Amino acid sequence: MGRAVDDSKTEIPPGTLYMLILKTLESGPRHGYGIAQRIHQLSHDVLRVEEGSLYPALQRMLIKGWVVAEWRMSETNRRARFYQPTPAGRKQLGTEVSEFDRVMQAIVRVLETA
Amino acid sequence: MAWISELARRLAFAVRRKKFSSELDEEMRTHLELKAQTHLRQGIAPDEARYAARREFGNTLLLREQSRDFWGYRWIEQFAADLRFGVRMLVKNPGFAAVAVLTLALGIGVNSVIFSVISTMLLRKPPVRDPDRLMMLFSRNVGAVGSGDEASRSPVSPPDFLDWRAQTTAFASIAAASSFEGDESQTHVTVSGGSEPERVPGGAVSASYFDVLGVSPLLGRAFQPGEDQPGHNRVMLLRADLWKRSFGADPRVLGRTVKVNGDVYTVIGVMPDTFRQLWIFPEQLWIPLTFTPAQLSPAGRAQRSLSVFGRLKSGVTEAQARSELQTIAKRIAASNPETNKDWGSANVLTLQEYAIQESNAGPALAFLMATVAFVLLIACANLANLLLARNANRQREFAIRAALGAGRLRVVRQLLSECLLLALLGGGLGLLFAEWGVHLLHGMFNWNEWSILIAEQLSIDRNVLLFTLAVSVATAVIFGLAPAFQVSRRDPNSAIKEGSRSTTAGRDHHRLQNLLVAGQLALSLILLVGAGLFVKSFVEEMQSKPGMNPHNVLTASISLTGKFYKDPAHQLSFFQGVLHRLAGSPEADSAAVTSDLPYTFPGRANFLIEGRPAPQPDSKDWKESWAGYFAVSAGYFGATQIPLRQGREFTRADDAGSAPVVIVNEAFARKFFTNGGLGRYISVSPDGAPAGGASGSTPPVWRQVVGVVGDVNEYMGQTTWRPHVFVPFLQAPGASMNLVVRLRTNPAAFASTLRQAVWSVDKDQPISTIRTMDRVLMDSGQGDDVMADLMGAFAMIALVMAAVGIYGLIAYLVGRRTHELGVRMALGARRREVLLLVLRGSMPMLLAGVGLGFLISLAMPRLVSASFQDFHVRSGWILAGTPVTVLLVALASCYFPARKASRVEPTVALRCE
Helix, strand or coil: CCCCCCCCCCCCCCCCHHHHHHHHHCCCCEEHHHHHHHHHHHCCCCCCCCHHHHHHHHHHHHHHCCEEEEEEECCCCCEEEEEEECHHHHHHHHHHHHHHHHHHHHHHHHHHHC | CHHHHHHHHHHHHHHCHHHHHHHHHHHHHHHHHHHHHHHHHCCCCHHHHHHHHHHHHCCHHHHHHHHHHHCCCHHHHHHHHHHHHHHHHHHHCHHHHHHHHHHHHHHHHHHHHHHHHHHHHHHCCCCCCCHHHEEEEEEECCCCCCCHHHHHHECECHHHHHHHHHHCCCEEEEEEEECCCCCHHHHEEEEECCCCCEEEEEEEECCCHHHHHCCCCCEECCCCCCCCCCCCCCEEEEEHHHHHHHHCCCHHHCCCEEEECCEEEEEEEEECHHHHHCCCCCCCEEEECCCCHHHHCHHHHHCCCEEEEEEECCCCCHHHHHHHHHHHHHHHHHHCHHHHCCCCEEEEEEHHHHHHHHHCCHHHHHHHHHHHHHHHHHHHHHHHHHHHHHHHHCHHHHHHHHHCCCCHHHHHHHHHHHHHHHHHHHHHHHHHHHHHHHHHHHHHCCCCHHHHHHHHHCCCCHHHHHHHHHHHHHHHHHHHHHHHHHHHHCCHHHHHHHCCCCCCCCHHHHHHHHHHHHHHHHHHHHHHHHHHHHHHHHHHHHHCCCCCCCCCEEEEEEECCCHHHHCHHHHHHHHHHHHHHHHCCCCEEEEEEECCCCCCCCEEEEEEECCCCCCCCCCHHHHHCEEEEEEECCCHHHHHCCCEEEECCCCCCCCCCCCCEEEEEHHHHHHHCCCCCCCCEEEEECCCCCCCCCCCCCCCCCEEEEEEECCCCCCCCCCCCCCEEEEECCCCCCCEEEEEEEECCCHHHHHHHHHHHHHHHCCCCCEEEEEEHHHHHHHCCCCHHHHHHHHHHHHHHHHHHHHHHHHHHHHHHHHHCHHHHHHHHHCCCCHHHHHHHHHHHHHHHHHHHHHHHHHHHCCHHHHHHHHCCCCCCCCHHHHHHHHHHHHHHHHHHHHHHHHHHHCCCHHHHHHCC
8 A cells, every 4th residue: 555546547347346346245244435445455456446336336236135234333433334245145146256257258268269 | 026125125215215315425424534544544634635535436416316316216206306396386376276176176076976876886796706607597578579678687487497497507506586576565574573573675585595696694504405395494584784673683583483474484594784785685584485386387487576596607608608598498488388488588697787787877877977077077178277377377487497408208297297286186175075975965865775775885985986096197187288288399498588578478379278168168068958958857847747736745655464464354444443543633634545656656457348358468459458556545536636537536335345446547538438438347457367357267347437537647757647547445455555644734743643543553563664745756756856966066067167267267368468458458448348359359269169069969858868768858948048058157257357357557557567
């Protein structure tokens, strides 16, 4: 984290945001900012989640019933909404991951042979 | 199922949107602060850190909107916003809101009332198991010509019923009930053994009757197989309401014995009283149906008196059952030509179909429903005009909306939402009106037991609620759509510029309003003509000479029951005793008994005139040789004031020991004798057997004609007189008679004296109906008074609404022209000229409406008389007078706003706006 504010953004590939959010929540409940941070870290600062897409995505996941939210105290002792995957959410993660794998392998095959 | 829980979550959001919203805000705030802290840790200055965080976060407001859009449904929110705006608009214009909602409430209310009648009479399913599979089976007379529906719904004779039951394969089982169409004395039984003797409708039914119907007893058991065999049949079932009324709902009633018409029966069960919901089931108690050897003999096939019910086997359709039954009936007719020659067919109907056909209420209901639909259309036209006027004043608002980017559909949707709000308010208030209207109808449906049964069930049920909701939404669309599109068509640019100053609105705009008013006028004219026909018909009926004096007369029906009164001598002594006591009362002027009251469809008697050959049964002469039959005591013609034209009345000397005599009415004398017929001899047989004794076994009793009396109708609205014969009660006693007492005072007050007189002779004899003779006449109109009242009331509502509509439109138009009229008057136009100018402007609209209405109303008399039997009204005055009335009302509605306009001071008018 030695760098200053990094303005170079790498867009998250369309359709993968839900999968990424659900994945970060596998290791335990997080609040919105935590989710964004976690994705940023795990991707070695490559992926940056836009707040403008994070909150609408979280709202949609709440409606779909993939996550549930709960107000709790954060590690820095402030009130924050923590998200947690539901069984339906874990199932969704599974389908999205395998679908992503399939597409990814297909793309790789195309790139190697062409 | 996932979508259900999703919907639930969305709904939860809609209900608690404030909370969700503030939570989202807080969450985003937290996010921003956490982010700023991170920046801070990275060594950025606090203000700079916060600013950077916010910059990265983006437009919070937009973000919030986007996040929230996931919740709820966008259009619902917009709709809710439209409704909220609509409520504000209504609150701001309470006058407009009140007129609009009241108009709609009236229009919707009358529709709900009439629909509640339709729902009760036609839509309710009978309270039996699987009602669509339960059929009624009928004999069908293929020889009958012109007798219409009734020939295809004839009852069934016992031998035919047994053959049908043995041969049918389409029905799982069929059961018979003794006819509920017979005369009162057959369908009513007297029950004693309860708290007091009572006359109630009862039925004799096959043992399997309740199985076929699919109705289980509330208490005890239903009939078992074999209990409809002679010797095992002394068991009976009570309906729950009779059980509660007469036996105090005592469960120990099972096993008790009850006397029914003098015979003793053991109570074995109680049936639920939901049963009564259909008027074709009036019975309050049931006994097993048994057949006598005479009924089962070959001649018994001609005595068709049973109602037959059958439950279809699964998989069999109504049409299949009908055709099978027709084959069976044809076969029976082929082997029994002497009784069934014309009866080689059969008919199958569901209970509901039967009830609809038999109630014969179709035309009346169709007329009423069309009338209230017209009333609603007029209300809609009024509202459309109100909205057009109001929208014209809102041009700027719509223009600004359009300029801000509201699409055309969005504006239309907003206006329709406002209309829907109005319509729902109107519908709600309309339901209150309807509740009140139904309450009024309860009192009006009283002309016979059938109508009273309908009145008891008449209510705002689920069907009516759905109907009202549907009508409300439909009206919103009807009256809202045209004005809404009119608004959305206008160019926002010019509207903003010009809307500020009232100029005369486009021609197009007014043409629609004028058309609406012309349409209203035409509709209300048609309604008024229709209503006028019904009212005039009723008034003519009431004013037509009844042939007697019905005022100040009290009547009471009594059917003597029990073995004791099977003896004619006891019948005689009972009624003579009652008459003697009545004659002694100071209020009574005269008293008599008669087998049938006037205006109540008398029993029929076959007769034979001495010196003429007895007609062959079923020949043309045979069909002519029937007359209404009355057994009356001495003094009957005095008590009813039926005038004696020739000869003498009966006296007490005309008894069993003296020469047989008869009195005929003028219709009889005119038809069968050349000069009154006094002194001629006729033979009268009231039982349906040939009067001459066709078999020759019993010689005819020749009665000398001793008098001729005036004609009296058999029912209200009858157009031709029918022949009647009267025989002395002392020579032809009976157990079912009607007391007729002419009083010096108010007849209704005499009822208790009359009861005392009856009970002082025999305290066990119930009196079934006590009514004044005026009431008897009214009741025989079969609801004609209700029809006249309703049609009249609806047409008046329509006319008032149309008048209000015209007034409103002219007032509005004149208001828009205040400036112009001011200029005219400033330039020297006189008040009279201004008044005429306004009136002249509205004339094309009024004349077009009245003219159109007049042309259509010319067809009304034919339409009405095609739908109602015996409808005969000279309609000339109504056809000519109604358009004049409507035109006058319309002119008056124009005159007042026009006069107001002509009275405005020019200076005021010029300064206006």
